[in-house]
Amino acid sequence: MYLIKKKTKLYQNMFSMWVEVPEIAQTVQPGQFVILMTAKKGERIPLTVADYDREEGLVQIVFQAVGKTTEELSCIQEGEYLYSFIGPLGHKTEIGLFGTVVLVGGGTGIACIHPIARGLKEAGNRVIAIIGARNKELIIMEEELKKVSDELIVTTDDGSYGRKGFVTQALKEKLDRDPSIKKIWAIGPPIMMKVTTNLVKSYPVDIIVSLNTIMVDGTGMCGSCRVTIGNETKFVCTDGPEFDGRLVDWDEFMHRNNRYQKEEKESWQHFKDESKCGCKEG
């Protein structure tokens, strides 16, 4: 059983949790993820490690309640326990000295780029972070990211905060003006990563994406997470989660991510019918 040390609501359905798992906190690196189960009858879901505290033995996850399991997770309170928690899984981000780098984050992806930005900054890179969301309320971790980047650009779809528009527009302007950019990380919803990859195709930069496929074990045992990378089948959990965006078969990845849509709806409905959790209303 894994203790939730601290829980914060970042906005309506986005949460941060610090979980006590000393062994994982000791060795986890930026870019890696964990797999957790809320309860015995639960599903195993992967979440990126947003931050860690090696001394205190804590690991931070940031998640959005988008379905049954994340909703149930959001109902678990400080001082309560998770049924299962494994990690750190996947390869760490390859941190090096590249020059100028851009980190593009959308949704919970914003939390995922934070430790990567910090690592890249510590390695001596000039770090530009571009984060975006639908509106002002949904922008998270702005302060934290400011600390670890040389420049932070915030965009909102409706213009309620920062610049109006999508992260890709902000990225395009940067790329057009700044030829020193060598490498880009884009982490967020599949469609945002796909569009970003398409955008940078005509620029001489590398693009790394972190694929959030559907997983079961997370250790290379099932193949649920497989994707096609440059005509080769790869397992996101053991070969990734980061890949060269240019090599990803985006259509296949997005189809596979939709394969349980019907069941996901059913499961969420079942949960709402059965559940007495009222934390969303409060």
Next chain:
Amino acid sequence: MAKMIDMKERTKREQVPMREQLPSARIHNFEEVPLGYTKEEAIYEAQRCLQCKNPTCMIGCPAEINIPAFIRLVVEEDFEKAYLTILKTDALPAVTGRVCPQEEQCQKECVLNKKGKPIAIGRLERFVADWARENKIKGIEKSDSQKEQKVAVVGSGPAGLTCAADLAKLGYQVTLFEALHKPGGVLVYGIPEFRLPKSIVEYEVAGIEKLGVKVVCNQVIGATKSVESLKKEFDAIFLANGAGAPRFMNIPGENRNDVYSANEFLTRSNLMKAYLFPEYDTPIKIRKKAATIGAGNVAMDAARTALRLGAEQSYIVYRRSRAEVPARAEEVHHAEEEGIVFHFLTLPVKILGDEEGRVTGMECLRMELGEPDESGRRRPVPIPNSNFVLEVDMVIDAIGTMANPIVARSATGVEVNQWGYFKVDKMTRMTTCEGIFAGGDIVRGSATVISAVGDGKFAARAIDEYLLSGKSLRKNS
């Protein structure tokens, strides 16, 4: 009380068949197919045993069970003693009694096999284990003479469980590390409920914990902890992480939405209990016509699971002929009874699909058998231009598994062969690193429960010798 019967009567009797759920009923549920012997049936069968002075059956049992002794106790209706006799050497009797390929093991070596009527040793073993469980018989308790030395066992499949149990019986402090959230290995995530109820595996694991073994789940060795770090904490290590990485055919269309590896399909259904969705959260997709590629035990399990989950048609597609089918005859028989259709001499070459990524069919080639290959089986060769489309809307790859490199990568000095399996000494099961032993599927490639049990026993003995000689990994590092 029942008694021994005379020799003539013993050889005259036929093997007692086991009652089973009817095919028409069982394809709609996940309950066990064979129902087990009643007390009377077990005694009647046990009475047939000749109680050989030189019991050849035992040669066939890697778990080293004293077969005539326990069978005699069944005749005498001392089921408790029969249980303890089995338990002395086999920590998982309810499991081995069910899934051991007995026809290839103990029963093959039984003298009565010459007449085609071997003693149903596995069924008797199952009867005794089930009786003991139902009657809450205490197993073997924690050893009185506890030793100081600590042993780490990686992986809680039959190899790991057996080694841990044997070492605990000798008094060692054993910690068993498991990556998943439940112990049991293939016994929980692979073999379906209708062949091996999970409550039984849980019971056997609980018995092993009573011996003092500490079972720690959610620990991926190679990720959470490295083998290197285990070397600092433990005096010896047994690696039994199985051969759990799925193999794919590498044909076009294999990543379409409704294509599963058998591992994923069975794990969703067994470990995650997707057959009880939405009570359990993990979903599984079932379409109308499922094709399972391969014809081993795994393929039979997958095809039969698909049927139970609601597929209208469930096919086995196999590139060789019926004679080469590697699954146990009993499982093939069960599958056929349930209406599984076998497509022999058929090789899938492409999985067809629609724009949404769903499967709409599978293009196959017809095969014929040519010259024998390295395995001694006749090699299947494609018949040119024999392509045809099998109408299916989901596909399960059950063509085998291979080594997962996670554990090996974190173990310096432990060599693997070209396929990623640990190299071990034939006698001691010691790897190329002194103090680290290995066994089960991660040494043999996909094998059997009983060979994994056998490896666990050998390794436990070798670890005992290693530690008794005063050596220790902790001292070395």
